[in-house]
Amino acid sequence: MQPGNRATEKALRHLLNEWDPIGVADVVQDEYDCLLPPLLRLLGGGADQAGIGDFLRHELEDHFGLAPQPSEPEAMAARVMAWWTATGRAAGERGGI
DSSP states (O other): SSSSSHHHHHHHHHHHHHOOTSTTTTTTTTTTTHHHHHHHHHHHHHHHHHHHHHHHHHHHIIISOOOOOOOHHHHHHHHHHHHHHHHHGGTOOOOGO
16 A cells, blocks of 8 residues: 555554544444545645545545535544644655655
């Protein structure tokens, strides 16, 4: 899976499974793996929280066929950005993803 390393992908997968917008993560651990590469590309490219939220909203609506609450993708985007910042990559250490 590209881009990213296994530890980064595993951590992001964990966040997405905690969020679990379609309610299947207890049964299907890789349901949201389709989001990993584009999210990591966006993050590595310097996307901001609004950009991550837009991406997640689009995926929920167009890919998963959901009608999310207005704050749902934005709240998850905030979690993703906090995680990304905590990893040190948001401060310009993008070369190691």
